[in-house]
Amino acid sequence: MLSAFQIFKMLMGVVVFIFVIIFFFRVSNMYVGVEERADDFEILRGFDRSVRQTFTSGNPGTFVNFRFLDSLYYDPPRLKSRNQKTLTVTTFLIASTFESNLIKECEEYEWFSFCWVYAYPQNFTLIFTPLDGDGRKDLIKDIVEVMPGDIRFAHCNDTDLLRGDRNAFLAFVDNGMDDITYTPCTVSIPDGYRLVTITTDESIEPRRNEIVLNPQTGAYIEYLSGLPELVNAPSPIRTGSYEDARDVYFLLTTGKSALDYKNEMFLNDLTIAAKIMEERMKLVKRKMLDLNVQQCVECPTPFPKECGYTNALGDEFTSDLYDAMAGPSGSLRQLNDVISANDDYLTALARTAADYKELIAGGCE
Amino acid sequence: MKGQTSIAAIVIAVILVIFLMIFLFATTISQQIGSDYRDEYRNLYVTNMLLSLLNTDTECEKFSDMVKDRYFGGAICTEEEIVYKLGSHINDTLKATGNTNYRWLLEVEPKFQGSFITQWGDSSVTDEDGYWDARTFLSSGPYRLEVKLYIIAD
Amino acid sequence: MKGQVEIMEYMVFVLLTMFIIAFVLFMIFGFQFLSLGGEQAGEIESRSLFILQSLLSSKTLNSPQYQKGSVLDDAVLTVMTCDDIVDMFGERVYVEVRTFLEKPDCDDPGLSSLERSRCESRIGKLISMENIQCTSEKYPECFVWRYQGCEKQDEMVFRSVPVNVLRKMNSTVAMGVITIGIRGSET
Structure with a gap:
C-alpha cells in the first residue's frame, strides 16, 4: 500500500517530467527559428562588414558565404534572405550570389567623388553574339574595356562557344569577328555567365541571364539578372535605354533596378x-x-x-x-x-x- | 540536522558555481565581439594623431619640417620649443577626446646609415606593455625617416 | 520529523535537477542569444567607425592639397548643416569638430613673475576663444563646429579622433578633433 507521500512523489515526478519535456520542446522550437535567423543574420552582417571594409580601405576583398543561404533577393539597396532577414547596405551594388569579388570603384570630379563597392561573381564570363547593327564591334570593345580586370569573355554562334581572356578576346574582335555570320546563341546560360545579343531586330526576346542591345537606338531588353532566386518578382523581362558602355556594365551585372x-x-x-x-x-x-x-x-x-x-x-x-x-x-x-x-x-x-x-x-x- | 546542513551547503555551492560560470561565459562572449572594433578604432585614433600632428603648422614651422630640419639642417625652432609644442598639441588632443593622464613618445629613426635616433617625450613609454603606436615616413630626396608615435595611459 | 526531512530533501533535489537542466539548455542555446546581443554591440561599433571614416575621407569635406590623412576645410565645415548630415548618413549623427590655438610656454624659467601671470592670463583667453562656435558671421574667428538639429543626446555612443583643419583665410593647418555620436537603436 503506497503512502500519501509516495503518491505525492510519483505525481511530482510526472509533473516535473512533463514540465521538462514541454520546456525542452518549446525552447528547441525557438532555437530552430533563432538558429536559422541567426545564420542568415550572421551571413548578411558578414557581407555588410566586408563591404564596409572594402569601402573604407579601398582594398579589394572577397565574400564567399552566400552559398550557405537558400536564396537571396536583391531589391536595391536591400538584400533579403528567404527567412525575410533584410540588410540595407547603401554603398554597394551586387552582381552575384556565391563567390564574389568586392572592389571599390569611384567616379571622380576633382571636388566631388562618388564611390561604391561592386560585388561581382568570381569566374564571371561575358558572352557576345553580335547578330547585326552598325557599331556593334565598337560597342563590344567599349563594354570589354569597362569590365573589371579578371572577367573572361566569349563569343557564341548557335551552339559554338569560344572563351578567352580580355586581350585574346579583343584581338579576336578586331581580326576574327567579321568573318563569322552569327545566328542566335542556343547554348544554355548558367549563373555566373551573361549573354549579350546585339541586334536591331526588336522581336528577339532574351532568355534568363541574357540581355539584348540595339546599337542603333540604344534600347535594351533584359531578362532580370542578378540573383537566382527571385521572390515575388514581377515579370522578369524589362526594357529601357542605355547611354554608354558604363550603363551596360551595370545592366549586365546588376540589372535595371540597380542601375x-x-x-x-x-x-x-x-x-x-x-x-x-x-x-x-x-x-x-x-x-x-x-x-x-x-x-x-x-x-x-x-x-x-x-x-x-x-x-x-x-x-x-x-x-x-x-x-x-x-x-x-x-x-x-x-x-x-x-x-x-x-x-x-x-x-x-x-x-x-x-x-x-x-x-x-x-x-x- | 547535520545532514540537512551539508545538503543545503552543497546546493548553495552548486548554484553559486553555476552563476559564476554563466557570468564568466557572458562576459567572455561580449569581450570577444567588441575587441576587433576596439582595435580598429585605436589604430585609427593613434594613426590620425601622428599624421595630423606632423601636418600641423606652428608659429615657427610645420612639425614635419621640424623633424626633417633635425637631420637635414635649417632648424627654426629651438629644442625647448619643439618639445613644448609637441606636448601641448598632443595633450590638447588627448584631453579633447577624454583621454587624460597619458604619456607620449615621438621617435624618429633615419632609414639611412650614419645617423641618429631622435626621441622627444617620455622614453620610458616603450618599456611598458599596452601602449598604442603608429608609424609613418617622411622623405627628403632619397632619404627616409621613420616617425613613430607611442602613447600610454598612466 | 524524518518525513519532513525527506520531503525537504526531495524538494531540494527536484529544484536542483530543474536548475541543472535549465543551465545546460542555457549553455547550449544561450550562445545564440548572447551572440545576437554582442552582434548588436558590434554593429554600433562598426557603424560609428564607418561614419567616422566616411567623414574623414569625404572629398567634399577635405582640402584637395593633402594626400596623407584628413584635412577638413574650415569653410566647408562652416556652411554644412544638420540636414546635409542627415542626407549623407540617413540619421541625425552628432558631429563636432574643434581646433586648438597654440598656447605660449608659461613655464619658461626665463620669465619674470609678471610675465608669467600675463602669459597665464593669455592662455585663459585663448582657451575661452577656443569655445567660440562657428557661424558664417563669426567665421574665421571661431574654433568649434556643431550643427543645430544634430545635437548631443545622452543615449548616444561617441567616438573621437584627431584631425587637421585647414584655416582657409590664413592658409594654415591646425590640429583638431572630430567627434561623432550615433544612437544605438538604428538598424
Whole structure:
C-alpha cells in the first residue's frame, strides 16, 4: 500500500517530467527559428562588414558565404534572405550570389567623388553574339574595356562557344569577328555567365541571364539578372535605354533596378556636395574681400579687390556648378528636375572638374 | 540536522558555481565581439594623431619640417620649443577626446646609415606593455625617416 | 520529523535537477542569444567607425592639397548643416569638430613673475576663444563646429579622433578633433 507521500512523489515526478519535456520542446522550437535567423543574420552582417571594409580601405576583398543561404533577393539597396532577414547596405551594388569579388570603384570630379563597392561573381564570363547593327564591334570593345580586370569573355554562334581572356578576346574582335555570320546563341546560360545579343531586330526576346542591345537606338531588353532566386518578382523581362558602355556594365551585372539606384545615389550625393561647395565658395569669396586676403593668382599693386581668389577663375567654377545643378531661377535644382532634364548636366559637371583642377594648379585650393 | 546542513551547503555551492560560470561565459562572449572594433578604432585614433600632428603648422614651422630640419639642417625652432609644442598639441588632443593622464613618445629613426635616433617625450613609454603606436615616413630626396608615435595611459 | 526531512530533501533535489537542466539548455542555446546581443554591440561599433571614416575621407569635406590623412576645410565645415548630415548618413549623427590655438610656454624659467601671470592670463583667453562656435558671421574667428538639429543626446555612443583643419583665410593647418555620436537603436 503506497503512502500519501509516495503518491505525492510519483505525481511530482510526472509533473516535473512533463514540465521538462514541454520546456525542452518549446525552447528547441525557438532555437530552430533563432538558429536559422541567426545564420542568415550572421551571413548578411558578414557581407555588410566586408563591404564596409572594402569601402573604407579601398582594398579589394572577397565574400564567399552566400552559398550557405537558400536564396537571396536583391531589391536595391536591400538584400533579403528567404527567412525575410533584410540588410540595407547603401554603398554597394551586387552582381552575384556565391563567390564574389568586392572592389571599390569611384567616379571622380576633382571636388566631388562618388564611390561604391561592386560585388561581382568570381569566374564571371561575358558572352557576345553580335547578330547585326552598325557599331556593334565598337560597342563590344567599349563594354570589354569597362569590365573589371579578371572577367573572361566569349563569343557564341548557335551552339559554338569560344572563351578567352580580355586581350585574346579583343584581338579576336578586331581580326576574327567579321568573318563569322552569327545566328542566335542556343547554348544554355548558367549563373555566373551573361549573354549579350546585339541586334536591331526588336522581336528577339532574351532568355534568363541574357540581355539584348540595339546599337542603333540604344534600347535594351533584359531578362532580370542578378540573383537566382527571385521572390515575388514581377515579370522578369524589362526594357529601357542605355547611354554608354558604363550603363551596360551595370545592366549586365546588376540589372535595371540597380542601375536606377546607382544613378539615384549619384545624383543625391552630387546634390549635397554641390550645394555645400556653392555655399562654401560664396563664404570664402565674401570673407576674402572683407578681410582683404590675397591668395593664389598674382595681383598687380595696388591690389584691386577683384583680384586673387575672387577673380574670374573662382567665378567660372561656381557658374559651371550652376549649369550642372541649377534651374532657371538660379537656385540649385531638386533631384527630380535634374533626372528628368536632358543630360547636359554631365558635360557641365565635367567642366566644373576642369575648373577646380585649374584652381588647384593656381594655388587657390 | 547535520545532514540537512551539508545538503543545503552543497546546493548553495552548486548554484553559486553555476552563476559564476554563466557570468564568466557572458562576459567572455561580449569581450570577444567588441575587441576587433576596439582595435580598429585605436589604430585609427593613434594613426590620425601622428599624421595630423606632423601636418600641423606652428608659429615657427610645420612639425614635419621640424623633424626633417633635425637631420637635414635649417632648424627654426629651438629644442625647448619643439618639445613644448609637441606636448601641448598632443595633450590638447588627448584631453579633447577624454583621454587624460597619458604619456607620449615621438621617435624618429633615419632609414639611412650614419645617423641618429631622435626621441622627444617620455622614453620610458616603450618599456611598458599596452601602449598604442603608429608609424609613418617622411622623405627628403632619397632619404627616409621613420616617425613613430607611442602613447600610454598612466 | 524524518518525513519532513525527506520531503525537504526531495524538494531540494527536484529544484536542483530543474536548475541543472535549465543551465545546460542555457549553455547550449544561450550562445545564440548572447551572440545576437554582442552582434548588436558590434554593429554600433562598426557603424560609428564607418561614419567616422566616411567623414574623414569625404572629398567634399577635405582640402584637395593633402594626400596623407584628413584635412577638413574650415569653410566647408562652416556652411554644412544638420540636414546635409542627415542626407549623407540617413540619421541625425552628432558631429563636432574643434581646433586648438597654440598656447605660449608659461613655464619658461626665463620669465619674470609678471610675465608669467600675463602669459597665464593669455592662455585663459585663448582657451575661452577656443569655445567660440562657428557661424558664417563669426567665421574665421571661431574654433568649434556643431550643427543645430544634430545635437548631443545622452543615449548616444561617441567616438573621437584627431584631425587637421585647414584655416582657409590664413592658409594654415591646425590640429583638431572630430567627434561623432550615433544612437544605438538604428538598424
